[in-house]
Amino acid sequence: MNTAVLEKEDDVVVSIIEAAPGKIGAEVFGWDVRNFTKESSEAETLRQLIYRNKIVVIRGQKELSEQEYVNFAHAVGRPQVYFQPQYHHPNHPEIFVSNSLNEEGKKFGVSGTGRYWHTDCSFEKHPLSFTAVRPIFFPKSARATSYVDMARVYRALPDNLKAYVNTRMALQEAWPRYKVQASDLDRSIAELIENFKAECPPCPHPAVIEHPVTGEKILYISSGFTSGLVGLSYEENQKVMKELFDFVEQPEFIHTHFWEDHDLLIWENRALIHKGSKANPGEHSRMYRIGIYDDLPFYVGIDK
Numbered sequence: 001m002n003t004a005v006l007e008k009e010d011d012v013v014v015s016i017i018e019a020a021p022g023k024i025g026a027e028v029f030g031w032d033v034r035n036f037t038k039e040s041s042e043a044e045t046l047r048q049l050i051y052r053n054k055i056v057v058i059r060g061q062k063e064l065s066e067q068e069y070v071n072f073a074h075a076v077g078r079p080q081v082y083f084q085p086q087y088h089h090p091n092h093p094e095i096f097v098s099n100s101l102n103e104e105g106k107k108f109g110v111s112g113t114g115r116y117w118h119t120d121c122s123f124e125k126h127p128l129s130f131t132a133v134r135p136i137f138f139p140k141s142a143r144a145t146s147y148v149d150m151a152r153v154y155r156a157l158p159d160n161l162k163a164y165v166n167t168r169m170a171l172q173e174a175w176p177r178y179k180v181q182a183s184d185l186d187r188s189i190a191e192l193i194e195n196f197k198a199e200c201p202p203c204p205h206p207a208v209i210e211h212p213v214t215g216e217k218i219l220y221i222s223s224g225f226t227s228g229l230v231g232l233s234y235e236e237n238q239k240v241m242k243e244l245f246d247f248v249e250q251p252e253f254i255h256t257h258f259w260e261d262h263d264l265l266i267w268e269n270r271a272l273i274h275k276g277s278k279a280n281p282g283e284h285s286r287m288y289r290i291g292i293y294d295d296l297p298f299y300v301g302i303d304k
């Protein structure tokens with residue numbers, strides 16, 4: 001059963017509904033994130049909710065300018081500026097724009113992002129702790145983002161697969177997901193891959209990580225970015241990774257958030273993989289993401 005907590009602050013009733021045991025996703029009503037500051041008790045409450053519930057849905061954030069959204073991210077942690085500038089909001093580089101509709105012929109962000117299982121920036125040495133997402137508009141047919149709790153998956157993993165991942169590193173690679181840009185015209189695929197690999201080289205992380213706050217063990221792989229386990233042959237990797245991903249992506253593990261107008265979501269990237277839904281042709285979406293570092297070690301045993 002969910003726990004409901006009611007607080008009274010400045011005559012505003014704040015209602016926090018935490019996830020049932022073994023489930024993920026807290027829901028908060030009554031917060032105005034424009035009031036958050038680094039020192040505010042709400043920012044600390046939010047961080048603790050994220051660690052405990054893995055996703056926090058903050059409802060009713062109707063009035064929130066781009067600058068106020070960036071200020072909110074600064075209150076929660078340290079906003080990321082994504083390494084590829086084509087994703088940046090033109091006036092706020094902290095905002096990563098996923099957008100299928102350009103206005104007045106001007107390109108604005110990148111379309112069709114993240115429609116495969118992944119965790120944000122796992123291919124970097126210091127991956128992203130939290131992701132915040134605020135939709136600007138949705139397609140009618142696709143108003144959902146799906147998640148898998150990889151701590152729960154690890155607990156349920158059969159012993160033969162646990163034996164493969166327990167002491168091995170997994171290689172995280174971004175290059176197969178590179179999105180071709182207008183400036184790439186007349187360059188070969190081989191050259192594009194080579195250049196992107198030089199900019200963003202394959203990065204190993206333990207296949208099982210330990211969360212620095214909760215101590216949970218988490219299977220840290222995704223079919224979007226993990227190419228294999230270090231030390232296995234190509235053939236063995238093909239077989240084992242397929243078994244792992246088939247296990248991870250079973251419907252019983254999938255939690256789906258159906259977006260409502262004015263939702264602001266923030267989730268924990270250490271423990272979750274996620275996947276965006278695909279809109280029908282002719283429909284459009286625009287989502288503003290801000291990556292936020294909590295500045296704790298990403299997992300036990302790695303430097304900050």
Ligand SMILES: [Fe+2]
Nearest residue numbers: 114119120274
């Ligand atoms: Fe993502």
